[in-house]
Amino acid sequence: MPSAKTRVLVPAVAVVALLGAGGVAWAATSGDDRLGGDERDRVSAAALEAVGGGTVTDVETSDDRGVAYEVEVRAEDGSEVDVDLDDDLGVVRQETDDSDDSDDRVLTDAERADAERAALAAVGGGTVTDVEASDDRGVAYEVEVRAEDGSEVDVDLDDSFEVVSKETDR
Numbered sequence: 001m002p003s004a005k006t007r008v009l010v011p012a013v014a015v016v017a018l019l020g021a022g023g024v025a026w027a028a029t030s031g032d033d034r035l036g037g038d039e040r041d042r043v044s045a046a047a048l049e050a051v052g053g054g055t056v057t058d059v060e061t062s063d064d065r066g067v068a069y070e071v072e073v074r075a076e077d078g079s080e081v082d083v084d085l086d087d088d089l090g091v092v093r094q095e096t097d098d099s100d101d102s103d104d105r106v107l108t109d110a111e112r113a114d115a116e117r118a119a120l121a122a123v124g125g126g127t128v129t130d131v132e133a134s135d136d137r138g139v140a141y142e143v144e145v146r147a148e149d150g151s152e153v154d155v156d157l158d159d160s161f162e163v164v165s166k167e168t169d170r
Contacts, residue, residue: 035059035069036150046089047071051081057130057144058152067092074130105133111141119143119155122163126153139164 035043044056051073058072062084069085080097107115116128123145129152130144140159147153147168156164 035061040150043069043071043085043089046085046091047073047083050083050085050091050094051075054081055129107131107133107141114161115141115143115157118157118161118163119145119153122155122166123147123153 040059054073054075060070062070067084068087071083073081082095084093086092112131115131126145126147132142134142139156141157143155145153152169154167
């Protein structure tokens with residue numbers, strides 16, 4: 001017959017083990033939900049088809065019921081569209097951002113090209129996914145770049161296209 005200490009100690013060890021396993025499972029699932037590579041390309045293509053073209057600015061996995069992927073698209077008319085896709089890449093929901101961006105300064109093609117070049121040089125290559133005029137003090141342009149390693153890099157530039165800040169989301 002086990003002693004009283006054993007009867008208390010064994011359940012306590014089991015509880016600690018279960019809590020530890022739960023913590024490991026949570027840590028494994030709470031990481032970055034952004035996609036890369038071929039999967040990102042497949043999901044992006046499905047969202048672009050649903051929207052009718054544009055530029056994908058973000059792709060993430062989803063923890064919403066019935067939704068496998070959440071995709072942000074900048075449509076060719078400049079509007080922002082959120083597209084939720086299921087496991088088979090069928091559209092679950094598609095919503096255009098109705099926020100009023102009428103006060104946002106529209107960039108010229110030359111500004112956009114110079115900002116893209118400066119951001120790509122700062123990151124060391126990759127794909128520019130978004131360029132916008134900034135309303136932050138000391139920052140003229142905000143550029144999002146998907147680096148070659150799949151990370152997302154936000155590059156802020158001043159009006160001379162010099163880097164003000166660079167932040168990597170892994």
